[in-house]
Amino acid sequence: MPDSQPQPPHSSSSSGSSGPADPAALLLCGARLTDGRTVDVRLGGGRIEAVGTAGSLAAEGTRACGARVDLGGYLLLPAPAEPHAHGDTALSAEAGGPVSYDTQDVQRRATEAALLQLGHGATALRAHVRVGDVQGLGALTAVLQARRSLRGLTELTTVAMPRLLTGVAGADGLAMLRDAVKMGASVVGGCPDLDPDPTGYVEAVLEVASEHGCPVDLHTDATDPARLARLAAMAGGLRPGVTLGPCGGLGRLPAQVASRTADQLAAAGVTVVCLPQGGCGSVERRGTAPVRLLRAAGVRVAAGSGALRDVSNPVGRGDPLEAAYLLSSRHGLRPEDAYDAVSASARAVLGLPEVRVEAGFPAELLAVRGDRLAGALSLAYSRIVVHRGRVVARTSAVREYCNSAVAAELGLPRQGRGELS
Numbered sequence: 001m002p003d004s005q006p007q008p009p010h011s012s013s014s015s016g017s018s019g020p021a022d023p024a025a026l027l028l029c030g031a032r033l034t035d036g037r038t039v040d041v042r043l044g045g046g047r048i049e050a051v052g053t054a055g056s057l058a059a060e061g062t063r064a065c066g067a068r069v070d071l072g073g074y075l076l077l078p079a080p081a082e083p084h085a086h087g088d089t090a091l092s093a094e095a096g097g098p099v100s101y102d103t104q105d106v107q108r109r110a111t112e113a114a115l116l117q118l119g120h121g122a123t124a125l126r127a128h129v130r131v132g133d134v135q136g137l138g139a140l141t142a143v144l145q146a147r148r149s150l151r152g153l154t155e156l157t158t159v160a161m162p163r164l165l166t167g168v169a170g171a172d173g174l175a176m177l178r179d180a181v182k183m184g185a186s187v188v189g190g191c192p193d194l195d196p197d198p199t200g201y202v203e204a205v206l207e208v209a210s211e212h213g214c215p216v217d218l219h220t221d222a223t224d225p226a227r228l229a230r231l232a233a234m235a236g237g238l239r240p241g242v243t244l245g246p247c248g249g250l251g252r253l254p255a256q257v258a259s260r261t262a263d264q265l266a267a268a269g270v271t272v273v274c275l276p277q278g279g280c281g282s283v284e285r286r287g288t289a290p291v292r293l294l295r296a297a298g299v300r301v302a303a304g305s306g307a308l309r310d311v312s313n314p315v316g317r318g319d320p321l322e323a324a325y326l327l328s329s330r331h332g333l334r335p336e337d338a339y340d341a342v343s344a345s346a347r348a349v350l351g352l353p354e355v356r357v358e359a360g361f362p363a364e365l366l367a368v369r370g371d372r373l374a375g376a377l378s379l380a381y382s383r384i385v386v387h388r389g390r391v392v393a394r395t396s397a398v399r400e401y402c403n404s405a406v407a408a409e410l411g412l413p414r415q416g417r418g419e420l421s
């Protein structure tokens with residue numbers, strides 16, 4: 001997996017230190033912010049300690065900082081988060097045939113997928129994992145093991161997805177769901193539409209969630225507005241929150257019906273996680289939720305990536321910047337709003353504190369080549385990812401135009417190696 005291995009930071013220790021250096025501190029020098037300023041950013045104790053004009057902290061940094069990273073030519077952003085991944089099926093397409101739920105297999109694929117997404121910039125990730133049926137609790141055990149091995153690199157949380165929760169078969173599913181939460185699944189989820197009694201399914205999910213104080217994150221295509229409204233009404237008031245996704249069917253409803261449903265979701269305080277890159281279901285159920293309509297109704301909308309190279313999307317990239325690109329290019333969101341859906345709103349879905357590039361906020365950051373957000377959403381190969389104040393992944397892309405006089409006239413890299421966006 002050459003493209004997903006995080007590399008150690010290429011940072012150099014400061015020299016000329018006259019005081020005791022904080023070995024955990026890190027100075028990011030000369031980064032561009034979205035407001036146009038060029039700044040130095042000092043990180044320490046997993047937080048942003050200070051933001052100053054370029055050069056101001058660099059001088060001070062020779063005394064106070066353990067390491068520095070030159071971010072000249074980079075735009076510094078709050079890091080994205082991935083609110084909708086599938087930990088147990090990710091990267092299973094290549095093997096062909098039915099998905100292997102062998103514990104070691106699932107753990108390896110879930111770890112590799114999380115690292116791939118970390119390389120893209122997502123320093124937190126919510127992974128849906130099936131429980132019950134043939135998997136039992138094996139897949140969840142494997143993803144929880146991946147979570148432990150990834151600590152310090154990325155924050156992986158799991159959603160337990162039981163198949164049936166009603167009737168005779170549902171009793172087993174319900175017991176399994178309670179065990180899953182006790183084992184460490186931090187969110188209760190599933191697909192109510194696949195149960196013979198969707199309302200009973202949602203009731204059971206909400207009951208288990210309130211027993212354990214867990215958030216709820218349910219799959220629905222939302223083609224039945226009455227069912228969705230009922231779900232919203234039932235979910236309303238549950239703390240710490242209810243998320244629905246991918247809600248692609250809302251986009252196929254008449255605008256008036258979709259609008260009324262959006263009002264009901266907003267009134268219930270339900271968050272929608274849309275999946276602009278193709279979703280996680282069958283081809284017939286593709287389609288992105290009507291993001292602008294939902295936002296206009298006051299619904300919090302975040303965007304995730306869904307399937308990552310499994311049978312539903314063998315070419316899934318799991319790149320939050322691609323999701324934001326699609327929200328902007330296909331749904332007409334301003335680049336700032338599109339990026340918000342994969343960063344601030346996605347973190348809110350995960351119950352994580354807000355990140356701003358300001359002193360006191362968590363040091364969860366993504367640096368991309370370029371100087372404007374629109375450019376970064378258009379093309380961003382080169383990325384540096386910071387989690388808990390440490391550089392945890394770095395991707396560098398190089399493009400050369402060979403022997404081209406035209407390229408030379410434009411100042412594009414012709415000989416040697418120039419870093420690409």
Ligand SMILES: [Zn+2]
Pocket residue numbers: 084085086128219279280306
């Ligand atoms: Zn899904």
